[in-house]
Amino acid sequence: MAELRKGQGLRQSMAWLHTWSGLLVCWVLFLVFCGGTASYVKDEITLWMKPELHARLGGDISAATTSQAAEGAIAFLREQAPNAERWFINLPDDRRSTTTVSWLRQPRPEDAGKGNRARLEMRTLDAVTGTPVPGARETRGGEFLYRLHFDLHYMSAIWARWIIGFCTMFMLVAILSGVITHRRIFADFFTFRSRKGPRSWLDAHNATAVLALPFHLMITYTGLVTLLFMYMPWGMQAVYQGDPKRFDAELGLRAPRVQAAGVPAPLAPVGPMLAQAIARWDGVAPARISVERPNDANAIVTMTRDAGHSLSSLRPTVVFAGTTGAFKETFGDDPGNASATRGVMVGLHVAHFAPPLLRALFFASGLAGCLMVATGALLWAVKTRQSHARTIAATGRTPFGLRLVEALNLGVIAGLPIAFASYFWANRLVPVGIAQRPDMEIRMFFTAWAIAALVAQIRPTRGMWRVLLGTGAVLFAGLPLLNALTGTAHLGVTLLHGPAVLAGFDLTVLAIGLGLGAAAWWLGRPRPAARGAGASARTGAMGEAS
Template identity: 60%
Template sequence: MKEGFRQSMAWLHTWSGLLVCWVLFLVFFAGTASYFRDEISLWMKPELHVAAATPVPAVQAVDNAIRMLEKEGAGASRWFITLPDDRNQALGVTWIAQPEPGKKGRGKLERAQLNPATGERLAEVRETRGGEFIYRLHYDLHYMPAIWARWIVGFCAMFMLVAIVSGVITHKRIFKDFFTFRPKKGQRSWLDAHNAVAVLALPYHLMITYTGLVTLMFLYMPFGIQSAYKGDEKAFNAEAFRQAENKKPAKIAAPLAPLAPMLLQAEKQWNGGPVGRVTINNPGDANATIQITREKEHKLSSTRQSMQFDGVSGAYISSIGDETSTAVEARGVLYGLHIANFANPLLRTLFFLCGLAGCAMVATGALLWAVKKRQGYAKELAKGGRIGFGLRLVDGLNIGAIAGLPIAMAAYFWANRLLAVGMEKRIETEIAWFFIAWGTAAVLAHIRPNRRMWQWQLTAGGLLFALIPVLNVFTTNSHLGVTLLQGKGPWAVAGFDLFALGFGLCLIYAARRLGQKKAVAKAKAVEKPVEKNRSETDSSLQEAV
């Protein structure tokens, strides 16, 4: 090793971060938003904003759902009932309808949102993936096979882990530099900003990267399972992640047993823990089974308890998740840390802020490389030359990812409000507008990868976000004038609008600051020739004297 160890780590830190930073920015950006994916989904379904806010006992809500499913889901192979919780006030029902006559395969998945107190369907709810699209985007990337996307994201996450460790080794004064920020110093300022946001949430960055890899560790490292179980992955899953056994339909009609005793028994078994979901397999059949799953609790592990009952007699069959192995529980804790379902609103907000710091860390790292590289072209630029292809490519990718992604996200929310509620393929169209807006921003960024393009795209993203509350005034009855001023409707809806307004104003402020820096740079460029001429004049006068 010709260079010192720290210099080698600096090289590793630079390139391990740069090569994957644009994918990492998407992963961080979408993953950070996913901490509030339930709230985003609620905002994107304004028809649910009038759902009853008064808590309803689980028994009453389930009975209402069963009555509705017996009418509209008769003949279905499976019913799903999702009970309201503190983040979703509607009662959700889903069933797998029978395939149309003459068609083979699985039937269509039907959904409905009910008022938990009455069991009545809520107003026609627009079809949307809501926050679930953003959540899956951060590891499935969309428009490609999921297995490919997860390998790509895992590869980038490993690079991220290497970049974090090598970055800590490289900066021997990392904690001292955390308290140092020198504005208006070019490369030095970007480095100070990068150090600050990196150290501010360093434990979070290490945790979220490592646990992200752990969530898919069986995909990346399947060799131990293949060796221990002789390639039988089903046997491993049955032992490690025990699932309820579902019987095949007997094709003999039989009434469904009352669910109230089963729900009470489950809550007693869980020491008062609330029910989150009820799954009924083969409803109306002699082989019907009922699985009751506990609601997501405020605990670290993502492992959820459930109980299975006979659907006809109501007899208890088995429990799952009451006792788990140390390995399974450890994996559940690491996965739970990553998705943060255990967090209360305040802690979830802290996770969200740490995620934003991660976005800033990736963005400032990418910009720092470009700023440093541009210094090598200073003389050529002064002579009217052009920067190299590599730097131009990185500039375009930086603009398209960092400034273009907020444009795409805002376009997704605007499409949710502007597309007709009952249009066909509405979900696909909303998502298409996300990628259309992002693709347009990326193409324009590569055509003109300069400061002016940064200003345009930051301003566009800022305006689109800042005007979302205004858009709500014309498209919904749950705008800030109602949710904030009158105190009606879910607070999550008001919170989303306020964040959109604040985030939009931050983007506009950043664009304005870029414009001011450009004006200062032009002024300095004009002053230098004037000062040079003055000095030449003064020297000639002295010679004349």
């Protein structure tokens, strides 16, 4: 205890805590940071992945009125999904020129155990005509990457969120202990010693961590807050006797769910309901409309206001009786202090309020987070290999734990970029009219990642780092060329005439490809002459940072 009271003892304790709280979950966190970073531009990613819409972007995206877009979507859903449990309509806005509709179809035998995700159907509609955009491909687009960072895939969403929450808590501990550990953390931010082995990796880790430290703290803590009531449900269970729907309704989070009456009844016209909602919100239009139990006597229509640039994620909601169009109730107009505070924290996390430049800053901070996690994992491997250098040189064998970490580092850090790029390539190469097309794109993501991870387990060497990083570089840097060959809005057009979001996507993936290529090139440079018994033991790790 006496030693711990001295500053050095505390920092040494925090160094141990920082190392292991970061290492044990770093590979999951890398996936979370990559998916979460992509989520800031998920609408732009979805737009790029629907090249059939690109030719329509030159016109005025507000050419269709909100009422026109809503009525067209309702007409489409009434015809295509009359027996669905729920309808969802996302109306056009400044980031989306089309209407997106989705519905939860009735369960089928093959859906057993798959949850609601397997039953969700989605279409893109022309906002003016209310009909599907001709030839528009089905794709999950950026929504898949958004869901991936907290729902994972191929597993129960509840279990996935518990896993992500567990890893996020470790991340928070790692950040706080890292700040305590590094006494000169801000001074070291301006220091980078190249080709110094672990010292260079520590400098890189410090720089990427401090560069966006406020963002890292905010995004980690608010990530836990988004699922607060799942992780800490005891108060809600005690007061509401385990009825989360009633709790959500009273808190103003969402309208209560209703059971089908089993009595067919037509849905009332949506136009008058829309007018009432807009009048209540002083002219602000809704961003989303949902219909619970459509074409049933118990149907309700819920309209959620466009949040605009509000910091809070809480959006006022108006509920109408589906068969009569009569006003029923509102939610979220005047949230309590605790609810409003949580709404701001969730709003900070999802950043829907952010204008383009601020979202670009969030995106850059997310990339810094990816690099922070990656350099931390590589730092542990390089330091551990150096400490075992004499044993490895004498026996020619790498300890199992070290080899496992090096293989996981290679499979995740170099493999995930291949998976992301493969997802985008699959979007353009999979035939447009094929059945279950979105699932094929997602399957390509995980297939590419699985192959990279398998290769990494078999041969986690410096040469394999070059191969996988080079593959990711080619795939990412080739996306602008792929866009030019499979669409009309290539860089030769978008740089001069817009739209800027498509040019931004191509330039971003090109920059990522060049960055991966630079890393692969650097790994191929001749290394300094071997010094000491441990020099030959570095071949399995990334080696010295330049």
